[in-house]
Each structure stands twice: as structure tokens, then as C-alpha cells.
Amino acid sequence: MSKLFEPVRVGDIDVANRIAMAPLTRNRSPNAVPTQMAVDYYRQRASAGLLITEATAITQQGQGYADVPGLYGADQLAAWKKVTDAVHAEGGRIVVQLWHVGRISHETLQPEGAKPVAPSAIRANAKTYLVDEDGSGGFAETSEPRALETEELPGIVAAYAKAAKAAVEEAGFDGVEVHAANGYLIDQFLRSGSNRRTDAYGGSIENRSRLLFEVVEAITAAIGGGRTGIRLSPVTPANDAADPQPQPLFDHVARGLGKYGLAYVHVIEGATGGARDHNQGETPFDWAQFKAAYRDAGGTGAWMGNNGYDREMAEKAVADGRVDLVAFGRLFIANPDLVERFEQDAPLNEPDRKTFYGGGAKGYVDYPSLN
Template identity: 75%
Template sequence: MTTLFDPTTVGAISVANRIAMAPLTRNRSPNAVPGPYAVEYYTQRAAAGLLITEATAISHQGQGYADVPGLYGADQLAAWRKVTDAVHAAGGKIVTQLWHVGRISHDSLQPGGGKPVAPSAIRAKSKTYLVNADGTGSFADTSEPRALGLDELPGIVEDFRRATKAAVGEAGFDGVEIHAANGYLIDQFLRSGSNQRTDAYGGSIENRARFLFQVVDAVVEAAGADRVGIRLSPVTPANDASDPDPQPLFEHVVKGLASRGLAYVHVIEGATGGARDFVQGEAAFDWDAFKAAYRDAGGTGAWIVNNGYTRALAQEAVASGRADLVAFGRPFIANPDLVDRLRRDLPLAEPERATMYGGGAKGYVDYPAWSDQAA
């Protein structure tokens, strides 16, 4: 029987176990450069079969929160290289999540103080994180976006391609994950609640998925399909994401992904960070049919599931074949040795909410491993 702790492969990446660390935004990268503690933070967690970094902006325009890292400057790439070298020295594997936030941003974070961009000029009912003049952080309403012109889309696709080359080349990542979830730019194109375009990128499911597939093809060209994953969140309401009929939309997406030979598909089941049985639209989402649509279309990538998984639920998912890996997010914040704790069925520490976003070492690299705590 397959267990969480058995090795496997994720595309071209051999991993020591079937536990992934999900992306976790921590807002500790001033000037979009991973901070001085990032090396320690990721290395502490290198026992995970696959580390997926915090969401990382592909361009200045793609940034939506203060002090999040990027992949578009030499200082950023040099800082990430220190992280990947340390993780590899510790025996770990690490991919970075490619991020363009779209409308989930603020004028003050955009180049020249301009408006955030989106498929349509519809303001999201959401918040972003800003740093105040005194250095403290606070949440603020997202700004009103402007609709992207057709002539701008190839440039954003090229930003994804360029960031991918930099990530697997200069920064030394084992691969990349395309962030197509949680109400950010690619997800905004997919969903009718945020996409009211009347051109080739709006209206039908095929049109709304066009931008996603163009990004995927560019990233695959840059890194090779077996080093590319994608994250999807079919029913999440995160960042004002909405669509009245997500089942056919996301089955169309995974059928299209199947032919592209990706390393993995990373699925958030339910509301991100919330109820696993969250329903968007009139009917409950059929997760088995969703995965079957991918496999029946020839998809061979690892199937990674995420959202509220306990040790028992994760074990069942892997043992039954429902998932190939399970991604844990918040538990990794306060449990740098999460893999060992799950293996030994040890209690899990709870993260301190006050230090989740922003700050320095406290609440970032000072959570003790079980063995240190016991000593």
C-alpha cells in the first residue's frame, strides 16, 4: 500500500516522499528580494518531498502585495539562488510559483502608481497588504483595475516565459508552478465573474481559457513540460473569484492540460483556507469527475491535492490513489519538521497569526522542531 512517506517522481523531479509544502505568502522580501532569513526558512522545511515557494511575481506589474518576492531582477535571482543551493545541499527539491496578481493589487504597488490590470475593469471585493510609512503593515482595499488591451497580452505571456527561464536557469529551481488559482490574473480570465470581455478572450469557456493555455505553452517551452506544474482552485471564492458553473469550465481546462505533459496538477479542494465542501454555483463540484477528465484525456502528471488535509485524510488520499501527493500549507509555518511529525504522529504546533505576514525572524524561522522542543 502506498503511503505518504514513499518516494515518487513528479515529472522529471524525484522526490523523497509524497508531502508537498504549499505556497505560503509571508511578506518578508523588501524590494521584492527574498530576505536574509529565506535561506534558513526553506532549508528548515527541505524534508518535504517538494517545496513550492511563496507566490513570486513575474514582473513589477504582477505584484499585488508589499514585500513579496520577484523573479525579474538580478538581486532577486541571486537571492533565490542562495535558497535553492541550500535546499539542494539539504537533499530537498524546490519549485517556484509564478505569479501575476492581476486586479488584486493597489495603485501604490504598481509601476508609476498606475492602475492594476485585469481582463475587465471590475474592482475586486478583496484586500491587499501594504507597508505603512512607519514600517508597520496593514490590509487595504484593492484598487480599481483597468482592462488589458489585446496588444498587451503577448507581453504578459512573454513575462511568464522570461521568469521561467530565469527561475530554472539563474535561480536554480527544479521547476516552476503556474499560479492559475485563487482569483489572480489567470483565474480572473477563466471566471465569468471577473471576465466580461467580448473579444477572443471572453464569453465562451474556450475563449476564457485561451490566456491560460498561452501561458502554459510559453512556460513549457522555457522549462520543459516535465518541470512545469499548475495550481487550480475550481470553486474557491478567494479574492472575489466567482463562476456560476465551474465544473465544465475546469474540466475543459484539465482536458487541455492533459495533452501538454505537465509534471503535476495542484488542486485546491473547496474554499482556499476554508471549507472543503464549499459550493460555488448550483451543484457541488465533482472532484472525482474532475480528475477523471484529466486522466481520460491522457494526463499523466502527478495529482497534488490541498486544503485542510489532516494526517489521516492525507494518508487515505494517497493509499486510495485519489492523489499522488498532498500539499500542506499553514501547518508548515509552525512545524518546520512537519514531515517527521506526520511520520511519527506527533502533535502539531499552531502558528502565531500576528507574525504570519511581515516582520523578521520571529514567527518565521524560530519555530522549533519537535526534537529541539523536547530537549
């Protein structure tokens, strides 16, 4: 049998196979509260070894898109508990992705219409998703952000830890994934293209990675490293993420993560949702060196690959030991029983891009399974 379908222990979490469902923003949580459709959506996909939820905001300030879920209110936690109960009833395992979007937001989504926050007051060349009064949705330019004051950062770190603790203890998640990728707040601090600070959180690589390590420190102290994963995207241009020297930056990040006993490191290889060979800077990114930096620093977490994998690529990557798990995104949108289809080498449903963001059941919970 292919190693892809073998069970594996991911930190403190035992999973049935090495196939993960990647986090997928679907914009179907009005007032930031998951609905019964979300219960059905995740239950349908519970045969994945590990489900990673759509990105979920740790605070209202962390919200950047309309109708995405949160973890900062009692009604949100109660709704997520219905999701985790349904997934566990099917024998699945599920973690929630913790999100603060930083500058990738719009004033209409922020508390009292405030400006979004960022490392520096640099507007992103990016778009967000808004819903009009008539219920129709569409993409809009992000708003100009303000730079976070140094004294505000401990509060953001504490908000991450509070959300992680609530996710595990109240909402019933098996763990959390820190979203430090794709040009959102933590990634904005990491990259020189969005971080022009002159305090202890800007300038050198050590300073720019300070917030990431403070967040990981606080979360692992709250729930344990074995229930904490992290997502990184060293070379993606998503959401105007840019740095001319990603290799030394992310090698430093990898070395620093080695001491936390993380459950896994989730790596987007190349451009998110795009070319796997995309690079930033003058030289190609050395993915083996990046992983070795983590392992050499004592990192024992599972290594999760992501971006454009099909079954054949995934089986080879796992068999070669390059990755321990593989995350699939769009294939899971259209194929709730993706694991079974891979096992049987069955045909795959094609995803309907028009229904990716917003809407109702169509393109969300109505894709057919083999049975």
C-alpha cells in the same frame, strides 16, 4: 510504511516523499528580494518531498502585496539562488510559484502608480497587504483596475516564459508552478464574474481559458512540461473569484492541460483555507470527474490535493489513489519538520496567526523542531 512517506517521481523531479509544502505568502522580502531569513526558512522545511515557494511576481506589474518576492531582477534571482542551493544541500527539491495578481493589487505597488490590470475594469471585493512608511503593515482595499488591451497579452505570456526560464537556469529551481488559482490574473480570465471581455479572450469557456493555455504553452516550451506544474481552485471564492458554472469550465481546463506533459496539477479542494465542501453554482463540484477529464485527455502529471488535510486524511487519500501528493500550508508554517512529526506521530506546534504576514524572525524561522 504509509505510502505518504514513499518517494515518487513528479514529472522530471524525484521527490523523497508525497508531502508538499504549499505556497505561503509571508511578506518578508523588502524591495521584492528574498533575505537570508528566507534561506533559513526554506532550508528548515527541506524534508518536504517538494517545496513550493510563496507566490513570486513575474513582473512589477504582477506585484499585488507589499514585501513579496519577484523573479524579474538580477538581485532577486541571485537571492533565490541562495535559497535553492540551501534546499538542495539538504537533499530537498523546490519549485517557484509564478504569480501575476492582476486586479488584486494597489496603485502604490504598480509601476509609476498606474492602475492594476485585469481582464475587465471590475474592482475586486478584496484586500491587499501594504506597508506604511514607519514599517507597519496592514490590509487595504484593492485599487480599481483597467482592462488589458488585447495586444498587451502576448507580452504577459512572454513574461511568464521569461520568468520560468530564469527561475530554472539562473535561480536553480527544480521547476515552476503556474499560479492559475485564487482569483489572480489567470483565474480572473477564466471566470465570468471577472471577465466581461468581447474579444478572443472573453465570452465562451474556450475564449476565457485561452490565456491559461497560452501561458502553459510558452512555459513548457521554455523549460519542458516535466518541470511545470499548475495550481487550480475550481470553486474557491478567494479574492472575489466567481463563476456560476465551474464544472464545465474546469473540466475544459483539465482536458486542455492533458497534452502538455505537466509534472503535476495542484488542486485546492473547496474554499481556499476554508470549507472543503464549499461550492459555486447550483450543483456540487465533481472532483472525480475533474480529475478524469485530465487523465482521459492524456494527462500523466501527479495529482496534488490541498486544503485542510491532516495526516490521517492525507494517508487515506494517497492510499486510495485519489491523489499522488498532498500539500500542507499552515501546518508547515509552525512545523518546519512536519514530515518527521508525521512519521513519528509527534505533537504539532500551533501556528501564530499574528505573525503570518510581515515582520521578522518571530513566527517565521523560530518555530522549534523535534530536535
